[in-house]
Amino acid sequence: MGLFDMFKSDTSTTMSPHFAFATGLLYMMSADGEMDNEEVGHLLSVLGGQKSSSGAIGVGAQNKQLLDRALAYRQKNSIDTFLAEATPVLTDAQKMCILMNLLDSAFSDGEAEPEEQALFAKIQAAFGVSDERFKPFFQVLMVKNDRAVFVNKDHPSNQAGYTVQL
Numbered sequence: 218m219g220l221f222d223m224f225k226s227d228t229s230t231t232m233s234p235h236f237a238f239a240t241g242l243l244y245m246m247s248a249d250g251e252m253d254n255e256e257v258g259h260l261l262s263v264l265g266g267q268k269s270s271s272g273a274i275g276v277g278a279q280n281k282q283l284l285d286r287a288l289a290y291r292q293k294n295s296i297d298t299f300l301a302e303a304t305p306v307l308t309d310a311q312k313m314c315i316l317m318n319l320l321d322s323a324f325s326d327g328e329a330e331p332e333e334q335a336l337f338a339k340i341q342a343a344f345g346v347s348d349e350r351f352k353p354f355f356q357v358l359m360v361k362n363d364r365a366v367f368v369n370k371d372h373p374s375n376q377a378g379y380t381v382q383l
Contacts, residue, residue, distance in 0.1 A: 234311045237303035238318070239264060239280075239287040241340065244296055245319045248336040255325040263318055296336065300343040312344040317354055324362045353383050 242263070246256040264280045290299070307315070319337055323329040329337070341351060360381055366372050374381065 232302045232306050234307055236283065236287060236290075237299075237307060238311070238315055239283050240290050240299060241303065241315050241319060242322055243287050243291040244299060244340075245322045245333060245336060247291065248323075248332040249330040250332070253326040255327075256322055259318075259322045259325040296339065300340065304343050307344070312346060313354070316341060316344065316346060316351065317358060320355065320358050321362070324358065356383055 239260075242260050246252045246260060264284060304312075316337075319340060320329070323333040323337060341348075363372075363374070366374050369375070373379070
C-alpha cells in the first residue's frame with residue numbers, strides 16, 4: 218500500500234469506511250431538508266473536488282462512483298440502517314474523523330440546524346463517543362468556524378488578554 222492509496226476511490230459494493238464517510242456526510246447534508254451550497258462545497262473538499270475545464274467545481278472522477286453509490290444508498294436506507302451497517306466496520310479513528318467532518322458540514326452554512334444537531338447526536342451515540350470525550354474536538358471546530366472574530370471587533374474572543382484554550 219502506497220502512502221497516497223488512502224485517497225483512492227472506493228469501488229467496493231459493501232459497506233466500507235470510505236463509503237460510510239461519504240454516505241454519513243450525505244445524511245448530514247440532507248438532515249434539514251435541503252443541501253446548501255456550503256455543505257456541497259464541504260463535501261467536495263473532503264472527497265476531492267476538482268475544477269473542470271470550464272472552471273466549475275465537481276467531484277473528481279476517482280470519487281464520482283463513490284458519491285453515486287452513496288447518494289443511491291442515502292435515498293434507499295434509513296439512518297438506522299446506515300448506522301447498523303457502518304458502525305461495525307469503522308475504527309475509532311474513522312468514527313472520530315466522520316464525527317468531526319459531520320460537525321464541520323453542519324456548521325458550513327454558519328449554523329447547525331436543530332435537525333442536524335439531532336442527527337449528529339444520534340450518530341455520536343451509535344459510535345459510542347460520549348459528549349465528554351468529544352468536547353475538546355467540538356471546541357476546536359467552534360473556534361475554526363467562528364469567523365465573526367474577523368468582522369466583529371467587539372467579539373468576546375477579540376478582547377485584550379483573551380487567549381484561546383481548551
